[in-house]
Amino acid sequence: MQAKNCCGLSAGRIVFSVAVLLLVCRQDAVSDDDLPAGELPFAGVKDERPRYLRLLSGKLFRVQKNHSAISGDGGKTWEQGGRINPFRLGGKLNDVAIQLQSGPHKGRILIPYYLGMYGKHPDYDRKERGGYVWWKGKLVLLETHTHHPEMSGSFVCYSDDEGKTWNCSVNGDRGFMMGYIKDGHLGHWTCEEPVIVELKDGRILCFMRSACGRILKSYSEDGGAHWLKVQPTDIAMSNSPCALKRLPGTGDLVMVWNMMSAEEIRKGYRRGRLCIAISKDDGETWENVKTLELSPGLEEHDWVEPPPLQPMVRGPSGRDNPMGEIPDGFRFYHYSSVFLSEDKIFVRYPVSPPAGPGGSRVQWRVFPISWLYEPKRAS
Numbered sequence: 001m002q003a004k005n006c007c008g009l010s011a012g013r014i015v016f017s018v019a020v021l022l023l024v025c026r027q028d029a030v031s032d033d034d035l036p037a038g039e040l041p042f043a044g045v046k047d048e049r050p051r052y053l054r055l056l057s058g059k060l061f062r063v064q065k066n067h068s069a070i071s072g073d074g075g076k077t078w079e080q081g082g083r084i085n086p087f088r089l090g091g092k093l094n095d096v097a098i099q100l101q102s103g104p105h106k107g108r109i110l111i112p113y114y115l116g117m118y119g120k121h122p123d124y125d126r127k128e129r130g131g132y133v134w135w136k137g138k139l140v141l142l143e144t145h146t147h148h149p150e151m152s153g154s155f156v157c158y159s160d161d162e163g164k165t166w167n168c169s170v171n172g173d174r175g176f177m178m179g180y181i182k183d184g185h186l187g188h189w190t191c192e193e194p195v196i197v198e199l200k201d202g203r204i205l206c207f208m209r210s211a212c213g214r215i216l217k218s219y220s221e222d223g224g225a226h227w228l229k230v231q232p233t234d235i236a237m238s239n240s241p242c243a244l245k246r247l248p249g250t251g252d253l254v255m256v257w258n259m260m261s262a263e264e265i266r267k268g269y270r271r272g273r274l275c276i277a278i279s280k281d282d283g284e285t286w287e288n289v290k291t292l293e294l295s296p297g298l299e300e301h302d303w304v305e306p307p308p309l310q311p312m313v314r315g316p317s318g319r320d321n322p323m324g325e326i327p328d329g330f331r332f333y334h335y336s337s338v339f340l341s342e343d344k345i346f347v348r349y350p351v352s353p354p355a356g357p358g359g360s361r362v363q364w365r366v367f368p369i370s371w372l373y374e375p376k377r378a379s
Contacts, residue, residue, distance in 0.1 A: 038371040040344070042364040049339045049346045049366075051075070053097050055162060056107055061097065063111065068163030081163035086170075090115045093241055095337045096195050103202045105223030109159045112194035112206060115176070119149030129317045133268045133354070134325040140355035142268050142326075146211045146239055147317045152192035153178045154208050156224045169225055177218045177230050179210055179311075187311045191216055191230055193241035199282040200251045207255075207283075211239045213262050213313035214306045217283075235286070236261060236306040238270030239314075243338040243347075247369060253279040254372060255286065256336040256347055262307035264298065266315040268323040272298050274333035274349065278372045290376050292347065292365060296327035302376070330354055333363075345369055 035041065052060040052075065060071040068081035085092075090113050097111045120126075131143030153176030156169045169175050179189025193209040204220040206227065215235040218227045235257070242257035259275040272295035277286040291300050307313055315323035336349040346366050353359040 037377060038367055038374065040366040040368065042346075042366050045344060045366055046364070048341045048344060050341060051339075053099060053109075055099055055109070056101070057162065059162065061099075061109065061163060063092075063097065068109075068159065068166070070163055082159070082165045084111060084157050084159075084163075084166050085113050086157075086166075086168050087113075087115060091193075093193055093195065093335070093337075095339065098196060098198060098246075100198055100204075100223060102198075103223070105160070107160065107162075108223050109163060110196060110204070110224045111157050112154060112196045113157060114152055114154040114192040114194060114208075116150065116152040116192060118151075121148075124148060128319070131268060131315050131317060132319050132322040134322060135330065135354050136328050138355075139319060139322060142323070142354055143270070143315070146190075146312060146314045150190055150211075151188060152190045154191055154194040154206065154218075156194075156196065156206070156220070156227070158224045167225070169220075169227055175226065177206065177208065177227050179212070179216055179230055181230070181232060181309060181311075186309060189216065189230075189311050190239070195242060195244040196224070197244050197246050197253060197283075199246075201282060203282075205244075205253075205283050207233075207242055207244050209237075209239060209241045211312045211314065212307075212310060213237070213260075213265060215242060215257070232306075232309060234306050235259075236304040238265050240271055240334055241336075243336045245338045245340055247278070247345075247372070248340060248342060249369075250280075253283055254338065254345065255279070256292070256338055256349075258334060259289070259301070259304050261304045262313045265313050266323065268315055268326055269295065269298055269330075271332040271334040272330060273300075274336065276347070276372070288372060288375065293331075293333040293349075293351075293363075295331050295333070296329040326354065340369070343369055345372065 052062045062069050066085050069078040071078045092113045100108045126144040126148045129147045130141045133142045157166050159166045179191040190211045191208050194206050196206045206218045208216045210216045215233045215237045216230050217233050218230045220227050238258045238260040240258040244255050256276045258271050274293040277289040279286050332352040339346040351361050351363050
């Protein structure tokens with residue numbers, strides 16, 4: 001396929017989310033030396049990055065401990081709104097709330113969430129059943145997710161009164177977006193860490209993380225209250241979340257994701273390549289694919305073909321069956337967030353070593369939005 005033809009939290013995941021948040025708070029700038037062509041120095045434009053969702057009313061919106069908060073004075077003071085997620089367990093990514101800009105539900109705020117159910121057993125734990133690799137001469141634990149029992153489903157919470165009260169796309173115990181492909185004959189697929197975007201035709205598109213080697217998607221035709229059956233996309237991605245936004249002015253989409261082949265995932269490289277691309281047709285096809293980060297041991301590609309439909313793409317488990325050896329300089333580039341000003345795109349993501357304490361940092365990248373439409377330059 002060519003580049004235009006596509007389209008209960010566990011304790012460990014809670015700890016990871018907190019760690020990422022601490023990293024973001026700790027580091028707020030990166031070196032501006034030797035920037036690639038088209039990239040802007042973050043230090044010179046960082047004050048332009050949007051920190052909160054600006055509503056149509058001009059107020060600012062954010063989430064505080066499962067409650068909405070609204071500011072009418074530019075963020076100096078905040079008024080607490082209603083409780084958002086009705087479930088005691090559940091999670092979401094950072095910076096994923098949107099407000100509908102048009103249509104019968106104009107002004108509605110939507111926030112995507114997911115619920116996870118994770119097995120923990122004394123004879124089948126994450127550590128011993130995890131994915132191991134050789135790194136710097138040592139056998140290290142590289143992966144835990146998918147190496148133990150996991151199930152998940154996604155849903156959306158929405159408010160029509162700027163966060164004072166909230167509804168949920170789940171009606172009782174029904175309405176979750178679940179990975180149920182080919183009438184269930186391929187088993188259950190993980191379906192979590194959703195991101196959403198309003199399309200030009202008024203629908204809402206949801207992209208979700210999965211272990212199948214592809215992004216999964218669903219659509220809502222009624223402002224997020226109900227969601228259609230989950231479908232696989234033709235976008236290759238490791239078991240990682242993506243970032244998805246609608247560009248100002250054009251209404252085109254921009255996506256940042258870990259574009260990885262099945263072979264690369266099985267070798268342990270699942271977050272070693274971070275790419276960005278745009279879609280001019282509501283996410284059906286993607287173009288101008290550019291590589292933001294590339295770890296040693298990987299090659300740059302204009303497009304990566306997704307694997308055949310299957311519930312899981314994963315390397316072997318256990319110390320006695322390692323996935324292979326990865327280079328000393330290998331890094332994870334993951335959990336990206338995208339922020340859009342009037343004419344700039346800000347991309348933020350943690351950079352992490354495969355194992356060991358310390359060494360992690362947060363990277364900020366800034367480009368003119370016009371750069372997204374420029375063809376990739378030959379290296």
